[in-house]
Amino acid sequence: MSLTNWASTWTFSATEVARPRTLDDVRRTVASSDRIRAVGTFHSFNDLGESAALVSLADMPADIELDEIAATVRVAAQLPFARIAEAIDARGWALANMGSLPHISVGGATATATHGSGLGNGNLSTSVVGLDLVTADGGVLHLDRADPRLPGAVVHLGMLGVVTHVTLAVQPRYRVRQDVYLDVPWSEVLADPIGVFGAGYSVSVFGLWGADTVQVWRKTRLADGEHGDLPATWRGGTRASGQRAIVGEDTDNVTVQGEPGAWHARLPHFRFDRQPSAQGEEIQTEYFVDIEDASAALAAVRALADRIDPLLLITELRTVAADELWLSTAYRRTSLAIHFTWRRQPTEVAALLPEIEAALAPFAPRPHWGKWFAMTEIGGLYPQFAEAAALVRELDPAGRFRNDYTRRVLGL
Numbered sequence: 001m002s003l004t005n006w007a008s009t010w011t012f013s014a015t016e017v018a019r020p021r022t023l024d025d026v027r028r029t030v031a032s033s034d035r036i037r038a039v040g041t042f043h044s045f046n047d048l049g050e051s052a053a054l055v056s057l058a059d060m061p062a063d064i065e066l067d068e069i070a071a072t073v074r075v076a077a078q079l080p081f082a083r084i085a086e087a088i089d090a091r092g093w094a095l096a097n098m099g100s101l102p103h104i105s106v107g108g109a110t111a112t113a114t115h116g117s118g119l120g121n122g123n124l125s126t127s128v129v130g131l132d133l134v135t136a137d138g139g140v141l142h143l144d145r146a147d148p149r150l151p152g153a154v155v156h157l158g159m160l161g162v163v164t165h166v167t168l169a170v171q172p173r174y175r176v177r178q179d180v181y182l183d184v185p186w187s188e189v190l191a192d193p194i195g196v197f198g199a200g201y202s203v204s205v206f207g208l209w210g211a212d213t214v215q216v217w218r219k220t221r222l223a224d225g226e227h228g229d230l231p232a233t234w235r236g237g238t239r240a241s242g243q244r245a246i247v248g249e250d251t252d253n254v255t256v257q258g259e260p261g262a263w264h265a266r267l268p269h270f271r272f273d274r275q276p277s278a279q280g281e282e283i284q285t286e287y288f289v290d291i292e293d294a295s296a297a298l299a300a301v302r303a304l305a306d307r308i309d310p311l312l313l314i315t316e317l318r319t320v321a322a323d324e325l326w327l328s329t330a331y332r333r334t335s336l337a338i339h340f341t342w343r344r345q346p347t348e349v350a351a352l353l354p355e356i357e358a359a360l361a362p363f364a365p366r367p368h369w370g371k372w373f374a375m376t377e378i379g380g381l382y383p384q385f386a387e388a389a390a391l392v393r394e395l396d397p398a399g400r401f402r403n404d405y406t407r408r409v410l411g412l
Helices: 023-031 081-089 106-111 186-191 193-197 291-302 305-311 346-363 385-395 404-410
Strands: 036-039 053-056 064-067 072-076 128-134 140-144 162-169 175-185 202-207 213-222 237-239 282-290 312-320 335-343
Touching: 023 053, 023 128, 023 162, 036 162, 064 081, 072 081, 072 128, 081 106, 106 162, 175 186, 186 193, 186 213, 186 291, 193 202, 193 291, 193 312, 282 291, 282 346, 291 305, 291 335, 291 346, 305 312, 305 335, 305 346, 335 346
Parallel strands: 036 053
Antiparallel strands: 064 072, 072 162, 128 140, 128 162, 175 213, 175 237, 202 213, 202 312, 282 335, 312 335
16 A cells, blocks of 8 residues: 555655554554654655654544633644634634645644744744653653743654644634735835735735736734725735635635635635645745845745746745744744745756755755755754754654654754
C-alpha cells in the first residue's frame, strides 16, 4: 500500500499507519517503535512526516472540551479546525484566526506554525496554551503556561512526541466580512506594505510576479450591528461584485465574499465542504521575512518574475504578528509571508528554489517547515534554537521521533 500525502507531493516509505483507539494504545505503539512519526491530515509538501512507522489518531475520541471560565478549549489533535470552530461558535466562542484551509488538523498546523493573515494576528500556534503528548518512553506529559518549556514545545515539528490533545485560547465569537479588490497596482504593495496589509483584520494579496496588478482580499472584523461596507475603489483597485476565485474560474470552493458572516466562514479562503483549488496538482513554497524588509524583499523576487511565473499557479502574500515561540517562523519579528503555489513540475521548481533563496538571502528568510525549500542547517535563523534542540534531546534522547528531514534541516 502506498501512502500519499494529502497534497500528493510526497509518498511515504512506510506501508501502514497504526490507528490506535485509546491513549494506552498510543503509548504502546510509541514504546514499541524504534522510529515513529505522527501524521494528521497529510497536508505537507516535503518529508517532514517521513518515518519507518507512522501513527494516526484518526480513530481516537474526537474530544472538544470548552472551559468558558478559563476561555480555553481542549481538543483532540486530529480534529480539523472547521470542526472545532463550528463547535465553539455554537456556544458563543471563537478562535483569534484561521488558516486558508479549515480542513487541516489542529495538531499538524500548530506543530508547524501554520498561519492565517493579519498584522496583529499571530500564527495558529500562538493560540496554544497547553499540550498533552506521549513521549519517547511511552509516558504522558502535560505542558501548560506554567511550564517554561511550553514556548519551545508548541512548534515542535513532531520531534517531541505524539501530541494527543491541544488546548487553545478562545474569545467571544465575532463576525467578518470579506471583500476582494481587483486590479490593485503592484506599486501600491511595494510602496506601502504596512498600509496595504493593515487595511483589514486579515489581508491577503494574490497575483503573478510579472503582472502589473494584484488582487487584495480584505477581511474586516465587525462590531455588533456593523455591516462593514467598504468603498467601491481603493488604492487604484475596484471592489469585485460577486464571488472571485483564487486560481482559475472555480468560485464554488471559496468562502462567501461581499456580506458579513461567522468568523469561521470568512477567515479561511476555502469552504470546508469543498475541495481546495489545485488539490493534488500543486507544490507549495513559502518564506517569511521581517515586515520592515517587505518592499525590498518583494522587489528582489519580482526581479525573477520571468523565471517564476511560467511555473506558478498563484502567489499569495500575507502577514503574521511576531511571537515568542522558539521555532515559529514569526519568532520575534512581525513577518511578511511570501507564498508560491507551483504547478506540479518538481524538477523545474527544485532548480528554481535556490535562486529565490539567494535573492531573499539578505533578508534572512525562514522557510515554512512543511513546504518545499532548498535551505539546510537553518537553526541559526532562530535565536533560541540551542534551547529548542536541548528540549528535543531531553524528551527524546534516542531520536525516536527524528528523521532525515530533522537531520538535514536542523542537524538533529
